[in-house]
Amino acid sequence: MSALPPRIDFLLHCNFGDFLETREFKLKFRTVLGKFGDELTEDAWNGFGVFRSKMEMVVGLVVNDALGRSPDNPMSFKDAIAQFDNLNRHFRVTKNETADTFLRSVRWGISGFQIFKNMDTHGHQSDQYPNHVPIVDCVKKYWSTIAYVQMQTIVCCLEWLHDAFVRWQRLDSAPNGRSSTYPGIERSPSPTHDSDRQASPPVTPPAHRYPTTAAPLPSPPSKHEISSPRPPPDMPVSLHVSPVVVAATAQDMLAVPRQQPPLLPPAGFPPLPVAAPAPSPIAVYRAPVNVVTPMQTPPISKTKFTTDVYNELVRRDKLGVKPRYFAKCKYTVCKNQSCNYGHSNQELKIIGVTRAISIGDVWKTVECNNPNCQFPGCDYLHESDKRSAIDSLKVQARDIVDHARVSDDAGDALMVTFCDGRTVNVKMK
Incomplete structure (x- = not known):
């Protein structure tokens, strides 16, 4: 392995995990992230899998805490990544490029650990694929620097990521669909798509108002x-x-549609004329x-x-x-x-x-x-x-x-x- 960079305490860059609300998640988060930094300074090669598992555990703890999952029944890392997809889609449809950039940075750091681990595990010599050996050897040689950059990219965004998930969940579950403007989850001005429009006659506003629910x-x-x-x-x-x-x-x-039963006239009187139904306000x-x-x-x-x-x-x-x-x-x-x-x-x-x-x-x-x-x-x-x-x-x-x-x-x-x-x-x- 190459010369190691100075040891960086990752906890300094995420407020020591104080943003986590569940005590069990917070303690485990500090322990795992601390061990990750310690292992980066060791000369022994522990394999891609050790670092990848700790990275996934750190990210999974943040997502589980933000979404209110119990420590006894946490979601898997695969399910946590699926929540990333939902959040990513929300940022894109609301045209929040800043939040989308930070989320992509986190995913870049995550994918790096996964790619190198999979390449080392599943790579094999074949005429159909590139030679993976030089790639893996280069990554192993400079792994401490590569892993440090990837993990730092993730850690520096964890507090924001936790808050973004919390805000997104509140927005999704709000009774009327409204929410305050939060960092990273604001509703941007509605985009104008001229090509998506069709002409429509003037609309009479509905008389009945219903409770309202990127x-x-x-x-x-x-x-x-x-x-x-x-x-x-x-x-x-x-x-x-x-x-x-x-x-x-x-x-x-x-x-x-409901129909009221017809009114019966008193005995000896002719039937009452049936009035035409009033036009519906939403006709x-x-x-x-x-x-x-x-x-x-x-x-x-x-x-x-x-x-x-x-x-x-x-x-x-x-x-x-x-x-x-x-x-x-x-x-x-x-x-x-x-x-x-x-x-x-x-x-x-x-x-x-x-x-x-x-x-x-x-x-x-x-x-x-x-x-x-x-x-x-x-x-x-x-x-x-x-x-x-x-x-x-x-x-x-x-x-x-x-x-x-x-x-x-x-x-x-x-x-x-x-x-x-x-x-x-x-x-x-």
Whole structure:
């Protein structure tokens, strides 16, 4: 091994772990991180596995404490990394480049320990692969410096990482989807995507207000965008049909219309005339056809529904476009094969789940900052949305998906793995 750098007490760079709330996690964190620094100064080669296991233990303790896990039942390191994917996706959709950079730095440090350990364990001489021996020998020779840089990159961000997970969890579980502005979890101004907008007629604000409950979330369209619609970029120009789109809220999907029993006239009097029903304040959101509510359709098994969601994502992946918007196309028979909107209540249910999968739990969580938003496919929450129905779609998304991770450094695609083992790429941008 090369000449060792001066021993650095890693605990000095993470406030000695005082940010950890659980006493058992804090004591173990200090012990493991202290031993890591001690072993870096030793001349004996202990192997990549020793350092990797201690690194994973340190990071795992921070994530478990931040997410409120019990010391008796901590999540595995693999599950902790899955939480990194969720946090990473949140930073990307909120356009928080600073937080995203620090999170990538932590993941860079983690991946270094994993890569060298795997290369040393699984590398073998073959004409099909590069010669791994010079790489491993070089890393071993300068391991103390390499490991020090990697671990320092992780340790200096641990307190911030713990706080980021805590803030993200509070934001996700907030009753109304609102949260204070926290370091690393702030809601940035809504991005404007002109190409994602469709023209929509003026919307009458709903009379009934419901309790309100970050994949790029489209911001509410401006007046200029509404008056100058353009076809979305993920829709081929030759196939573009400008449908008049009407939003379909989760309330419309799941609500069962009630009818009051007719009033019987007193004996000897002619029947009372039946007054025409008053127009619904949200009628502009509904398609001008007789819609069959989900309660009128037979129940669908979880396996079939999972297959429907999977096939929907596969179809959109083959088209090279993002999942469809959670809104209904006005046309009863739409001939556009790449239409970005749903055409039935069952399709909308599938679309809502795919939207929750691709965007995550931040979908329909943060309130739209435009009270007069007229974009039917808006991914932000509106007062006319029924949170219980939205939450139901999110629960179904979590039930059928095992995990999802960003599949490239640019954050343009998401690799989704279903509970039955099937995988599919989901375009995010």
